[in-house]
Structure formats: structure tokens, C-alpha cells
Amino acid sequence: MPFSFLHPLLFAIGAACISIPIIIHLLKRRRRVVSWGAMRFLEEAYRKRRRIITLEQLVLLSLRCLLVLFIALGVGSIMLGRGTGTRQARTLILVLDDSISSARIIGDSTVLERSKESAIAELDTLDPVMGDRVALISASSPARPIVLPPSDDLGAVRSLIEQAVSSDAAFDLEGVLGHVAQVEDGAEREGGRQLMIASDARSFEHAVSGMQDEPVRQPMDSVLLPSPEPTPALNVGILSAIPTRTLLVRDGLSMPESIQIELIRSGEVGGESSTQIRVIDTEGESRGSGVVTWRVGERSRSVGIAIRTDGLQAAAASSAVLRVQLGEDANPRDNAAYVPLPIRNALRVAIVDRPRDSAIGGGGEIPPARWLRAALAPRGDMGVQITSVDASQAAARLVQGVDVVFVLSPAELNDAAWDRVERLRDQGVMIVIAPDTQSESLAWFERVRGMRAGAFGQVVDVRAHEPAVGLDPRIEPASLLVGIGSEFEQLTGAVSVFRSLGLGSGAQPIASMSDGSPLGLQVRGADGEGMLVVLAVAFDLGWSNLPARPLFVAMVQELVRQGVGLSELFPPVIAGDPLPRPSWVESVRAIELHTERPVSDPGPGLNASAGVLALRDAQGLTRAAQVVRADAEAAVADVVEEAQVAEQVERFIEAPELRWIGAQDATETRSVMDDAFGGERNRLALWALWAALACGLLEFLLARLFTQRLLASERAMGAEGRGARA
């Protein structure tokens, strides 16, 4: 019958002790030598008694060895019928779910706390003495191997489990499987390999369903999973929070500001509910608020919250940071979102053009730069500082410290000037390029294409429109002009385009002409790069009447403000996703809101927590703010069924056994383990100890019997005979 041991090393030590009686026996034989004269009588007696003596000694020695053996079996906790033979060392791959879903509150505890208890309970079933090891993997995206390769230092692993805290990221199943595969590859011995996913089944189910590719199935001896929590809970999370305008210019145009918030509702959605929304600044001052009333079954909602921007102070770089906060619900970690809002006292605009008289010419021609100036500052400066730069000296004159560079005579720029423009773009300056009205050459466009290869079409020409074409009143949501969508629709009717640059497709159009060709293309560069906009129409009445139309002012203002704002702001990153690291970023610091105190350089996994990061350049200046948003989609609180999870587990785990761990409390988990190991172990070990006791008693009785027999025989002989003889 196959058998195994819970503590095979103890058994081995105990079994080795069997040699003790034998050694004692041998030592006693070797201990003393007697030179004896009457050997002939001793030999004669020995011949007579040898068989009996040998038999008695063998019986006693066997009983003593059995005594030790049974004690060893008892101490080693023999188990019969376990596995295919003797128990092998177990390797437990413990995946601890510290994702955002683990922060969900259940009663007076959290999912994470319960997962920790389950994990520690399973950890307690391991025995490092017999070679058990454990690997610990943090499941929060990006999944991190905390203890890998597997270690037998269970105390340290336990401590690490106890220190785990919930993040704002999702369960990174693909990452987890990658680390699990490493454990398998690195395993040098064929011990039992168990995978335990100490997780809320909700996040796990969400992670499985989010996998795009069918994973390679990992072979396991068994899988332990927590039973899904059957009680539904209501949770509302913030999917996104985006300001209507991405740049706040003081003393500029007074435009209404609001934050567009996308909410997701999950769990107990069968009834009506309401959600409080507050917007506060870094001082804790309320900047806006609202209440969302959810209808039965409603799961998502987009809501705009108007905010006050007066007196906002920059908290990260030149951006103010606002915090959108929801009321309490099942999971607090998806109830907050941070909204950076770049602030400028004035926009600094450089216009690169040929030096020409800005006055209206005799033919009534107005130079493009003048049209642009008029649009940027129709009523005085309006918070816009404009600098004119001679195109032929652009390489030297274009310096850092501008927010936008308009290139109105691109044909005039030499290579050095283009290099300078490109460098500014790399440093986050918005570049707007309009066709050159004085030159037919389009060679400059190659440089533009070089700045953003692939974003613009291959074939570029200047097309004349006969008859003139108008503008498409529709604005795509991704366009920089989306903020003036309603005005745009109203003002496009009076615009006619006579000539335009034939821009290819491939980039986001800011707007389109009625023939479908783009009015301009916008390209968001790599992280940290400035917005690049190429217009198809020059600011010249020979190209279109747009400069003379009211739309021009609104369009230029919106183009600049949104472009500058987006150039400075990095797109929000979902917690757990890789952080953008532009080449100029030397360090990243977390901004503690409400205290405005930057913390030290973030360690690995910082992006697993929602917040605002300050991106600093080599000079230590914070040049951009990076918002990390909690993964609200991963915090859904819908009820999932065991069968549903089990079916999904089979997609990536190949295991003959899947055991559910009671999630109600750790005591129940413990009892499951006791049923699996403890009962049988104790029963057999007890029998072994009883057998040891029986052997001990029998040995004692037999030894006493043999001795008594000797003494009796001696008494029978009597000292009298010997005395008389002597």
C-alpha cells in the first residue's frame, strides 16, 4: 500500500535511530575483554546455550528496533494512500490578488484581508523540513514575482503576505501566467505543484475574460481557488475625468470650464441609487459638485461637472490638480480620479514668417501673420504674448520658452531651422505649420513628414478648388476643435476654400472640407512631445476666406489652447500600465495631493496606484504631470458563479484537481486542509505510537523474564555448591 509522510525527514531521523540499539549492542560487545583460563567450560556452556541466547537476543533486539521504528513512524506522521507513493516536496505557487478588486469591503474586512488569511492558512500546511517551497506572485498589474524562485523561508513569505496592500490596478493574468511558467521551468524536482490564486473571484473572472489570446495551459497538480462571494455589493467607479478645456489661461478669454466624468456602476444594480460627486482642489476647496441618480439596471453614465477655476494654483509643473471624489460604496479605490489642468498667465506664441510689412498692402492683401495676430489677440493681448521670428534666422531666434510656434513660411526655413523646430516639438512645444503663400515649393513637407513619419500621406500637392469648397460642419471627438463643436457648426457656412494643400490621410483631421479632404491634420507625438498640426489652408485670402470669417478666431484660439494643454499633459495612464518615459524625463515623483509635498522617487510598481506623477527633466524641473487612474473596470462588483470561474480556469490551467477554499472565514479553510491531511495523519500516527508502546512493554517483560530465568537457575544451583566446592 502506498504511503507517505507529513514529516519524512523526522521519520528518516527516527528510522536512523533504529541503529541505536544495534550500536549499543555492538558497543557492549566491544567494551570489555576478559582473559579467561577456564575457556573449555565456557565454550562448552556456550555451545549448549548459543541457540537460545541468540534467539533471546534477536527477539529483544528486534523489539527494541521496532520500538524505535514505530516511534519514528508516529513522529513522522505516516500517511497511507496519499498520492502515488511517498509524499514529495510540494511547491506552492501562491498568487496573491492585491488588485483593485481586493479592496472591496465585505463586512468589517476586505477581500484582500481574507485572501491573506487563506494564503497563510495554506502556507501553514507546508513543511520546509521536508522540502516544501513557496513562490509568491503579486497579481496586481503589472504582476510581480515577489518570491521567485520558490523559497523554503515560509516565515519571510508570511511576512510579505501580511504586508501586502491593495493597488488601483487590475488583475494581470497574463503576467501571472508568465511568472508561473517561470516557476515551472525552474522547477528541478518533480514534487507536487499547486497553484493557489488567493483572489476575489470577481477580479479573477474579469482578468480571464479580458484576455485576448488563448494562453498556453500550465500544468498543475491542483488549483486552489477562493469561493466567489455570493453577496452582491454596489460599486460605482470613475472610468475617466477629462476637463473640457485642457489649458487655463489667466486673464485670457473667460471660457466656462467643466470636467466630463465617465462613471461605471456594478454589482447590485437592480435598484435605483444615487452617487455624490465632488471636485476639490489641492487645498481641499470644493470646485464643483453634483449628484448622479442611477436608474434600475443602469451601469454607466457620463456626467459633466462645472468647476470654478478662479484662484487655482499649480501643483505639478504648471498644472493645477483637481480631484474628483465619489461617495462611499463597496470599493473606495475607484472613487477618486485626478484631473490636471495646465495653467498659464499668458500663452507665448512665436510666429515664424518672412520679414514683410505687416501693414495691409496696396492690393488689400493682409499678410498671414497679421491674420494670425488678429485671431490670437482680437482685443488687446488677451493673455497671449506673440513673438515674430524671421524665418531665415529661425535657427537662432527660436528659443525655448514658447508654447506654440506657428510656421507660416515653411519654404523659407533652412535645415538648421527645421532642426530647431523639431527640437522644440520634442520638448513639448506645439508646432503649427501652414502652407507657404510665397513659394510653390513643397520640399519643406518632407521635413514635416520626417518629424512624424507615416502620419502624413506620401503625395502632397497644392490643389485649386473650382468651385470653392466649404467646410464640413462636423467635428470628430478627437479633434482639437471639439470644444467649439457647436460654434463650428454654426460658423462653417460662410467659409470657402479656393486652394488647399492635398494632405494624405493617416493622421487625425482637425476638421474637413466639404469634399472630404482635411482642413488640417493633428498629430500627437510620442509622450512628452508637442502637438504637431499641419494646416491645408494658408492664412491668406487667396487660399480661403477663412481668415476673414468669425470662425477663424474661435478656431485659432481653440487650436492653440487645446493644443498647448494637450502638449503639456500626458494622456492618463491606467494603474498598472507602463508609464510613458520621454527621453527628457530623468525622474518621476509622486505628488501627494492636499499636502503638495512631493515624495521621493517612486519605486517599482508606483504606477499601480492612482495619483499624479511629476515628470522631471535633467535640471530637476517638473515639466509635465502624469495622471494615473484607478482601473475602475477591474473593480466591478458583479456576482460570479463557481462554474463560471472554473470554466475559465481550465482555459489556462491544466490540473486534475480544483479545490474551492471557503471564503467565509479562515477557520473553514483550515478545516478543509485538516480533512485533507490532518485526520488520516493523526490516526495512523496514533496507531504507530500505540505499537511503539506495545513493543516497549513486550521488550520489558521479555527482558525481565529472561533475567528472572537466569536468576532462578542460579538460585537453583545454589551458592552452597560453589561454596562447598571452593
Next chain:
Amino acid sequence: MDEHVVNPVETSQMPPVAASERFDPHLYLHPQTLSRLSTMELRAKMIVEGVMAGQHRSPYTGVSVEFAQHRPYVAGDDIRHLDWKVYARTDKLQVKQYQQETTLDLVLLVDSSGSMRFGSRLFSDASGSARDMAPDGRPNWSKFDHATATAAAMAYITINQGDRVGLAVYADELRAMVERSARKSSWKQIVDALATHPIDRETDILRVMDQTLAKISNKCLIVIISDFFEDPEHIRSAFAKVKHRGHDLIALQVLDKAELSFEFEDPAAFEGLESEATIRIDPRALRKAYLESINNHIDLVSQHARSFGFDHKVVSTHKWLGPTLAKFVARRNAASTLRGS
């Protein structure tokens, strides 16, 4: 229990031999006392002194020069021995015959085989601070020590009585021999032979007896001092040869107390002194069988001796020599009387 058995505790409590104690024959003849005496000669003299001092308590008559009987005078008899009083009363010439006139040669056969090297008593037990080792470096009082002391004492007594004494030290053959002589100086030779001979080899009493008897022409009293650890049949044959040649014999079987009691407790390896194989045993388990075996052997030796009219006595190395020597003297007297008649 014999009152003269002295255990180690008693020994350690014994005071050094004082002058007053020298008159106690028990002390003189006790092996503990003998072990303190460095030379064989001194040892033998002490034994004899003890024996003589204890005569008054002996059940046997003494060996003084006493009248035994008359016989008719024949030509050639020494006229000094004529009994003039008888002649005056009966007018017959009668010669007075005394016991000492009947000389009886004593031949001592001392076993020097390996088994005689055994002895469980320590020299230090007996001698206290006086001596820890025998002159040859042995730490124990062996059966051979006891045998030689006995032999020397017997030789001393015999020579002092004017009889001849010879010595043969044997093992598997005769290894040393001192021709019979009544000279005082011969006793010194006997003592030297006993003191210097090595103790080893196995025993072959048949061969030794043949060799011994071949050298003896007249009737002798042969005293074999040995442990008799050999085949009983050989012993019986040896006794038979002695009887056939008309000699008298005393078999003194010298045994150690440990050999007679075998009171070992712990398992040990027992190695023989005569090239027997070593055996590892638990003594408690074999005690009964061993004692049966050795007692049977002693009984057989005794039985064989008595069957030929010889004396046999077990001599323990832990006991005093008085009874042994007294028996020897009595036996000599009896033999002398028999011879005189």
C-alpha cells in the same frame, strides 16, 4: 561461607602486617599476606612457619621423630639403634624403628600452562600500598602464584624433615626439572625454577606424566598442583599410570574464585589463555551452564583421584593454605607409617 574468604573491601581495610600479627597462622597462609612477600623463598618460609604454628589445632598428629616399632636385629644393623631395655628384659636383640627412618621422596608437579596465568585478585588488593604488581609486572595474583607458593612450602617442609624433594614444571611437556635431593641447597634450586619459568602453552598431562615417571625409580609421593583444565580422561589415564607404578598422589586443583563463581554481569569478550577462540557472551546467560560444566569437571577429577586412592583437593587462590598443607603433612605421615610397616 568460609570465614577466611577475604573480599576486596576487607582487604583494603586490612592494616599492614604488624609484628604481632605474624603469629597468626591464618594471616601467614593467606594469599593476601603471601602476595606482599617479594621473594618466593620468604613466601615459602612464612607458609611453613604458619603451618608449624598451627599444629596444635590440627586434627592430625605431628611429624616429630617418634618410635614406630621393633624388629629383630640382623647383621649389619647399626647397633646404636638396638633397644637395650628390651634386650635386658627379653634377651632378644631388637632394633628400634622410627618413623623418620622411612624416607619418602616428594615429587612436585607444577602446572605452568597458560590457564594458570589467570587470577582475579589484584596484587594491589592484597598488598595495599606495598606492592601493586608481581615482580614480573603482572597486576594479579594468579593461580600459578598460588601453586608455586604451595609447592615451595611443601618442598621446604619436606627438606626440613630430611626427605628428598624433586620438582617438575610442566605444560605440554616437562619444561623444568629439579632432581630429587634432600640437601638444603636443593630447595633454593626449586624456588628459582618456580620463580623464573614462563607461564604459557597448553597442558598435556599424559605426556608429562610419562616423562616424569620415566625419571622416577622408587616410590614417591607425587603432588600435582594444577587447575586440571584438560580432558578428564587424560587425567584419569595419568592417575592410572601413577597408580600402576605404585606411587602415591595428591591432586591439588588450584582454582580462582571467579572461575568457581563466574559472577560476571556485563557482556564481555572472553579470550582464552591457551590460544582458544575469543567468544563474546552475556555471562549471566551462560552462568548456569558454565558452573554445571566446571563443577562436573571438578567432580570428575575428584572421582578419578579417589578411584585410585589418591587425594584431591580444590585450592582457591582466595583462601589460606593451612588446610591444604595440613592435609599434605597428614598424608605424608600416613604414607610414612604405611611404608614403615
